[in-house]
Amino acid sequence: MHELSIALGIVKNAEDELRKVKANLVDEIELEIGSLAGVEFNSLDFVWPSAVENTILHSAKRTINTIPGQASCLECHVDFKIENHFDNCPECGSPFKEIVQGRELRVKSLLVS
Template identity: 60%
Template sequence: MHELSIVMGIVKIAEDETAKIKENTVAKIELEIGQLAGVELDALNFVWESAVKDSVLEHALKTIIEIPGKAICADCNREFYLNNIFDSCPNCNSNFKGIIQGKELRVKSLEVI
């Protein structure tokens, strides 16, 4: 379950950023997580409470923005949405593509008290 290490990394980012402005409590955190990032959201939500205990995120309201997977076909140049990184182009069935979005995993914003 690598989601625990992901949450611990998020806690580290939040602690580093709040230390820069000499604050110690985050009221809200906004995360962007792409469908193709390999993050199981149920598992992330499951470990969240125990992972943020006694940290600046302990009482923070967490919002997750899911970014859909999107690619461009290398053969026919068509942009298309995909749910799985192995999906082929719906236009020409080519498996050659460039991922445009959906692999994001970032802290979009922190709101401190």
């Protein structure tokens, strides 16, 4: 499952960070996930417990900040909110845009002990 590899990637990322500070348990983890990152939040919730089992994240409280999609039209240069990759520019109808925000998938902060 796609979300399982995402969750395992997050665990790996947290482990790498903890090694740097020589901590061994995460109390809280804050994630930033863009609405265009292709993450199914329900699936992520579902796989999370098994992904973090026996890891430094096993007892961590998890917070997810969702970042809304934002695009910039390549034709009329207007910035607009985007719900999915196929949305056209609301001003001129152009399908050509640059995604400026919403693909994020990262660990924003870790509270360790």
